[in-house]
Amino acid sequence: MKTDDLIMMLSSGPDVRPAPRPLTASLLPLSAGLLACVVLMLVLLGVRSDLMQAAALPAFWLKVSFSLLLAWAGWLAAKRLAAPGARIAALPLYLGAPVAALWCIAAILLWQAGPEARTPLFWGATWRYCPLLIALLSMPLFIAALRVMRGLAPTRLRLAGAAAGFAAGATAALVYCLHCPEMSPVFVGFWYLLGMLIPTALGALIGPRVLAW
Template sequence: MKTDDLIDMLSSGPDARPRATPALLLPLLAGVLASGALMLVLLGVRRNLLEELSWPAFWSKLVFSLVLTAAGWLAAKRLSAPGARTAALPFYLSGPVLAIWLAGAFALMNATPDGRADLFWGSTWRYCPLLIALLSLPLLAATLSVMRKRAPTRLRIAGAAAGFAAGAAAACIYCLHCPELSIVFVGFWYLIGMLIPTALGAAIGPRVLAW
């Protein structure tokens, strides 16, 4: 970020909304397209996706991922600006997680003892988080690129926010391939997939976001 840009941002106040310029939006769009292309090449879309679109279980995992994506992008945006309000961010991030955990607990309580293990483990737990993390890499690179154009000060937590946003967005894309429909599975293994790029972003944030 140029010094003049930083002065303009600070003079406008910490919560001023920056203009959404193509220079900021294009990297994010490129990241989404790159992650989508990676999913199509490596995994492909489920053959019965159109049928699954009529199933509430499909929408539950997609909405969960979308809500966390929005919370993650908000966190990344606010942590990119010096002095922006961040006190409510933990609630935005934890709220959807607590909601899906409560739904998962209810599902487990109403399942038969023999069926509870299948609800948690599914059939793809070994590689689901790793695939989400892999799909998040272009999105993580794009998000960090955008944040570098602003003025983050808490570099490690800003990098973590970028990683979480990228992981949640990657989970949305992964929904088009994932065969799992259990809310219990999604509430745990999808979240693990999001936390892997979160840890990566926190690790590289101080170096990548330094200005």
């Protein structure tokens, strides 16, 4: 080793960066949270009785795809925000593209529908409790995500908490698709999204407190 290299190594001090956690240390709590979310849905709500018939309709898969894409984007955001210095410039595009696409479809449906059909397309029959049920189902996964992130090294704590909440909310919406009778993209584009934003707001609120390290 050259003298200059030795001096540089000694002057830099010890490496105090947190050691990376094993993959299983993250997957186990998240898997348990997802399992609890599914069990909670089955116990409290149950699977819709006409699921097989609904699965034959494009509107059902549009709802599933919307929730799945937002869940993927949410977990990607949570993963990047759990580490300092990660690039997040593309995250708004990943999160916003599915919403913008579904809103365009919803706008076309509203434009084509008659005035008497537009109100049912938006309100459906379950708007009073749909967002609250999604938020409720997200709680086990939300708690697991916060636990995993706390063991990493997030620096933007409010954004990290919001990302954990959104990822959990979007995943809960995906699970909720197995129960929800609503099929209108107009309904899904507003009320499902509202259900995802409830744990997002909660995560942004408590992130600086629970994720501090």
